[in-house]
Amino acid sequence: MDAFTTGILDRIRETERDLRRAVETGDEFLVEVEESELEDLYRLAAEHGVPVLRQTA
Numbered sequence: 001m002d003a004f005t006t007g008i009l010d011r012i013r014e015t016e017r018d019l020r021r022a023v024e025t026g027d028e029f030l031v032e033v034e035e036s037e038l039e040d041l042y043r044l045a046a047e048h049g050v051p052v053l054r055q056t057a
Contacts, residue, residue, distance in 0.1 A: 008044060015038050016038065018030075018034050019031065022034055042054065
């Protein structure tokens, strides 16, 4: 696995974790921020052929 793939997958996992935490704490603004970040990361991964299993909050 190359550095780009490793990096994007790490960022996705971190953002998914942060999203779960925001949902658990009821921080609606942070939920929106993290969801937006995840969509950007998913799009970037798809554009570069990095397969990603999407998690749900």
